Amino acid sequence: MRRRSIDLWSPAIGSSGSVVAYGHWGRPVIVFPAEAGRAGDFESHGMVDAVADLLDAGRIKLYCVDSYDSQSWSNRAIPLEERARRHGAYESWIVNQVVPWIHEDCGGPLPILTTGPSMGAYHAANFTLRRGDLFPRALCLSGNYDMSALYGWGEQGDAFYFQNPIAYVANLHGDPLQWLRGQVHLVLVVGQGMWEDTTGAEASTRRLAGLLAEKGIPHELDVWGHDVSHDWPWWRRQLAHHLHRST
16 A cells, blocks of 8 residues: 655644655545544554555545644633634645645545544534535544533634534525535444543534534434444444445
């Protein structure tokens, strides 16, 4: 399997972030790691091996990126509004540095599927809902989509609102909503076992699915059994199951 890595400078952040790419051909899939994770986490936790047949067959290419969570959403020393502003710098890196590199690597501006587990699922959903022109499909594994649940404090302003799917999806209307209805599709996957409740993933996944249903935004809610925990062994199975269906 072809593997390569690159560090891409972010003017918005003021430092470089890593991207590790796998595969030689196929649909590009950008992978967001779990909370505060790194680009190499997907490989070290067996997620790349779980879809090795798709990579070898040229059906997909994976682009695993560093997170910026430790400086933004996971930084409890700063208020939620500042966390959201810092996340905006990460969004700028993804859109303005990572996406052009993916397009160059793929030989053109192909639509990119987003995926990730836990906090990575939030990123996958949020990027698709905010930038469906670049990321029209999302596969979200065990996410919490209400960022106010992150031990947050401080006033919540526009920066926070527009990065919090539970908040902004509820108020979508008019042309932006109509555009999303024809552009995006999200798959929301969650188990009912250990840590899916304490992390808030199960309740939040069901809540986002309900909002998407109310708004008529194409999506699929896939709830796994009571033995399915918030952990890598199950994410490997869920990733392989859904990527085999959709690519």
